[in-house]
Amino acid sequence: MGNIKQKIITETHSDVILNSIAEGVFTVDKNLRITFFNQAAENITGVRRKEAVGQFCFEVLRSNICETACPFKGRFKTSKENINLHANILRSDGKQVPINLSATALKDEKGNVLGGVETFHDLSAIEALRKEIRQNYTFEDIVSKNHRMLQLFNIMPNIAESECTVLIQGESGTGKELFARAIHNLSFRNNGPFIAINCGALPDNLLESELFGYVKGAFTDAKKDKPGRFALAAGGTIFLDEVESLSPATQVKLLRVLQEKEYEPLGATYTEKADVRIISATKVDLHQLVKEEKFRDDLYFRLNIVRIELPSLVERRDDIPLLINHFIEKYNYKMGKYIERVSNEVLELLMHYDFPGNVRELQNVIEHAFVMCQNEEITLKDLPPELIQYKKQKENVKINTPPLESSEKTTILEILNKYGWNRTLTSQKLGLHRSTLWRKMKKYGLL
Amino acid sequence: MRTIAIPIFGSRISPRLDLANNFEIIKIDNNKIVETENIKLVSHNRLEKINMIIELKPDVIICDGLSEICKQEIDKSNIKLIPWIHGEVKNIVKMYLNNQLNNPVDKK
Numbered sequence: 325m326g327n328i329k330q331k332i333i334t335e336t337h338s339d340v341i342l343n344s345i346a347e348g349v350f351t352v353d354k355n356l357r358i359t360f361f362n363q364a365a366e367n368i369t370g371v372r373r374k375e376a377v378g379q380f381c382f383e384v385l386r387s388n389i390c391e392t393a394c395p396f397k398g399r400f401k402t403s404k405e406n407i408n409l410h411a412n413i414l415r416s417d418g419k420q421v422p423i424n425l426s427a428t429a430l431k432d433e434k435g436n437v438l439g440g441v442e443t444f445h446d447l448s449a450i451e452a453l454r455k456e457i458r459q460n461y462t463f464e465d466i467v468s469k470n471h472r473m474l475q476l477f478n479i480m481p482n483i484a485e486s487e488c489t490v491l492i493q494g495e496s497g498t499g500k501e502l503f504a505r506a507i508h509n510l511s512f513r514n515n516g517p518f519i520a521i522n523c524g525a526l527p528d529n530l531l532e533s534e535l536f537g538y539v540k541g542a543f544t545d546a547k548k549d550k551p552g553r554f555a556l557a558a559g560g561t562i563f564l565d566e567v568e569s570l571s572p573a574t575q576v577k578l579l580r581v582l583q584e585k586e587y588e589p590l591g592a593t594y595t596e597k598a599d600v601r602i603i604s605a606t607k608v609d610l611h612q613l614v615k616e617e618k619f620r621d622d623l624y625f626r627l628n629i630v631r632i633e634l635p636s637l638v639e640r641r642d643d644i645p646l647l648i649n650h651f652i653e654k655y656n657y658k659m660g661k662y663i664e665r666v667s668n669e670v671l672e673l674l675m676h677y678d679f680p681g682n683v684r685e686l687q688n689v690i691e692h693a694f695v696m697c698q699n700e701e702i703t704l705k706d707l708p709p710e711l712i713q714y715k716k717q718k719e720n721v722k723i724n725t726p727p728l729e730s731s732e733k734t735t736i737l738e739i740l741n742k743y744g745w746n747r748t749l750t751s752q753k754l755g756l757h758r759s760t761l762w763r764k765m766k767k768y769g770l771l
Numbered sequence: 772m773r774t775i776a777i778p779i780f781g782s783r784i785s786p787r788l789d790l791a792n793n794f795e796i797i798k799i800d801n802n803k804i805v806e807t808e809n810i811k812l813v814s815h816n817r818l819e820k821i822n823m824i825i826e827l828k829p830d831v832i833i834c835d836g837l838s839e840i841c842k843q844e845i846d847k848s849n850i851k852l853i854p855w856i857h858g859e860v861k862n863i864v865k866m867y868l869n870n871q872l873n874n875p876v877d878k879k
Contacts, residue, residue: 383857386786386836414787414836416855660818660840 346445348423351430352381353439356396368423368446370415381442386414387423388662388700395427396440410447410664410700422447422664454649464506466499467650470640476503476632483630484510489582491567491627492605494634497684500605501563503632508561513601516560519553523574524566532574533590542591552589554581557600567604567627568613575620582626602627637682641771644675645744647683651690652702659694666693666702671741673704673715675770733768736761740770773799775867776829777860779809784857788824788834789817789841795860796827802868818844825850833863833872 342349348365350358361376361384369376371384382390388411389395395406405428412420425444429437461469463477483490484507492500501520508518526534533542537552553562564570570578581587582602586595604627613619637644648671652663666674670693679685693706704712736754743749751761765771777784778791785791792813798806810827814820821844824832829850837854845852853872856863866872 379857380783382780382786383783383835388787388790390786391780391790391792414838418837418839418842420838662817 348444348446349441350376350381350384351439351441352396354437356381356394356440358384359439365444368421368444369413370417387411387425388413395425395442396429412662412664420662422451461646462650464502464509466502466506467646468640468643469646470635470643472635473640473643476634480506481510483507483632485512486630487601488629489601489627490603490630490632491610492603492632492634493610494605494607494632495636495682496607497679497682498634498636499683500607500634501565503634504561504563504603504605507603508563508601511561511601513560517557518561518563519557520563520565521553522565524569528571528574531570532577535574536577536587536589536596538590539592542589546591549589554587554598554600555589555596559599561601561603564602564604566606568606568608568610568619570619572620575623579620579623579626582623637679637686641675642745642747644686645671647686648674648690651687655691655694661694661697662700663694663697663702664700667704668741669704670702670707672737673707673711675737675741675745676718677711677714732764733770736764736768737770740765772805773831774827774829775799775831775833775864776824776827777833777863778835779860782859782861784833784835784860784863786857787836787838788832788854789820789838791834794824794827796829797864799868804864804868817841821845831867833867 342360343363345362346364348368349360349362350365351360353359358376358379358381361371361373363373365371365376366373369385376384381396382394389409395409405426407426409425409427410422411425412422414420423444424447425442427440427442430439430441431437461467461474463480466473466477468474468477480503490504490507492503494500504520505518508514521531521534523531533550533552535552535554537550537555538546539549540546564578577587581598581600585598587598588595610619610624610628614621614624648666652665655661656663674686674689681688689708689711690702692708693702696706697703704715736750739750739753740747743753747758747761747765751758754761756764762771775797777795777797778788779785779793779795780791785793792811794810794812796808796810797804812820812823814823817838818840821841825845825848831851831853832845833853833856835855835857837852842852842854853867856872863872
C-alpha cells in the first residue's frame with residue numbers, strides 16, 4: 325500500500341516538474357499514440373492536452389519530418405537517441421513553428437520498450453531575433469556586419485545627400501551597382517530614374533550614341549531622334565559601370581558633361597542640359613591607369629570626388645554566414661521552397677573558399693544548391709561540382725601544421741561555426757580576449 | 772460526377788498536404804464511389820506540389836494540416852477545401868458521403 329502511495333506521489337511530482345519546464349515534452353506508446361503532453365507542448369503546438377492524448381503524434385505535431393524521417397522510427401528497437409534535429413511543426417492556425425527536437429525510446433526497469441519520449445523547443449523567438457539582427461545589418465539591399473562595410477553604411481547617407489560624383493571601386497561581384505542604387509535611393513533624386521550602363525559591354529561608337537543619343541540623319545541607320553541614357557536619367561542618377569573601358573573620345577565628352585553640365589547628341593547642332601548625378605564604378609585601379617596615361621587625369625579627378633572602396637568577399641569572410649542566410653531567405657521566397665540552412669560541412673567549405681567572383685559567386689552557389697537540394701538542409705552534394713573539386717584538392721594537400729596548432733585551429737573553427745562567426749561569443753566561449761582570437765584567426769588563415 | 776483528392780499516409784490522411792507524396796483520387800457519382808486511384812506526386816518544391824494537385828482538377832480536397840501559403844494557392848482555384856481532417860481514409864470518405872464531415876476528428 326505504501327509503495328503504491330509513493331508511486332502516485334512520484335508520478336504527480338513528475339507531472340508537476342514536466343509541466344513547469346519551458347521545453348515541450350510528450351510521450352507516445354509503441355503505436356505512436358500520445359500518452360503524455362506537457363504544458364509547454366500545449367503552448368507550442370496550440371493543441372490542448374486533453375485533445376492531444378490518445379492521438380497519433382504525427383497528427384498533433386504535423387512536423388515536416390513526420391512522414392519521411394520520424395524521429396521514433398527504429399528507435400524502439402535500439403537505444404540510440406535522436407538528438408538536436410531541426411524541424412518545423414504546423415499549428416492548427418496554419419502557421420509553421422521552427423523547433424529543435426530530441427527523441428528516444430522509453431523503457432521499463434527490465435529494458436522493455438514502452439514507447440518513446442520527445443522533447444522539443446520553440447525556435448520562433450530565436451528566428452525572430454536572428455531576423456532582427458539581420459535587419460540591423462541590412463542597408464538598403466546590402467547585407468553586412470563587417471566593420472569596413474558598416475563604416476560605409478554610416479557615411480552613405482551623407483554621400484547620398486551631397487550632389488557630388490562618386491567613384492566606386494571594387495572587384496567584380498562586390499556589389500558596386502547595389503551601392504550606386506543605395507546612394508540614388510537615399511538622395512534627393514530618388515524620385516527620378518536610376519539608369520545603369522556597362523561601359524565595357526558596348527563597342528565605343530555604340531556607347532557614345534547610347535550615352536548621349538543621336539538625331540535623325542546622324543548616321544545611315546538613324547531614321548529618327550533617339551534620346552541617350554543621359555537624357556533618360558534626367559532628374560535622376562546615371563551609373564557608369566566599368567568606366568575604365570571608355571575610349572579617349574568618350575572620356576572627353578564625359579568630361580564636358582561633368583564640367584559644363586551639357587552635351588551634344590550625335591549629329592546635333594544644339595546642346596542638351598545634363599541634369600544628372602554621375603556615379604561611376606571600376607574594378608581596376610583607375611589611378612594606376614592615369615599613371616599609365618590610359619585614362620584622363622582630369623576626368624579621373626572629376627569622377628573621384630568621393631571614392632568608395634568595396635572589400636572583396638575574402639576580406640569580409642565574417643559576412644559569409646549572414647549572406648548565406650540572406651540568400652536562403654531570398655530563394656525560399658523566389659522558388660517557393662522551405663530550405664532552412666546549410667550543413668556544417670558546407671559552411672566550413674564556404675568559409676574557406678576564395679570566391680574570385682565575390683558575393684555574386686556565393687549567390688550563384690546558393691542558387692545552384694537550391695535547385696539541387698531536396699530537403700531542408702543544403703549539403704555538400706548540392707554544391708556546384710567545382711566547389712566539390714576545390715574541397716578534394718584541399719584535402720589532398722598535406723597541411724604542414726604541427727598537431728597542437730592544428731587542433732587549436734580546429735577548435736577555433738568549430739566554435740566560430742557554432743556561433744555564426746560571431747567573434748565576441750567565440751572569444752568568450754574559448755576564454756580568449758577578442759584581440760587574441762583575432763591574432764589566432766589571422767595566424768590560421770581564418771580571416 | 773465529383774472528384775475528391777486526399778493526401779494519404781499509410782491508411783490515414785497525411786498530416787500535411789504540402790508534404791504528402793501519395794494521394795487517393797476518388798471519383799463519386801450519385802453519392803457512390805465509382806473509381807479509386809492512388810497516385811504519387813513527388814516534388815520538393817511545395818508550391819510546385821500544390822500546383823500539381825491543382826492540375827489534377829479535383830472538385831474537393833480533403834486534407835489535414837494546411838499551411839497558409841498552400842491555402843492561398845488553392846483558394847485561387849475553384850477547388851473546395853475541407854482541411855484539418857484526420858483519421859482513416861475509408862472512414863473519412865464514408866463521413867464525407869454521409870455529409871458528416873462537420874465533426875472532422877476520427878479517433879480510430
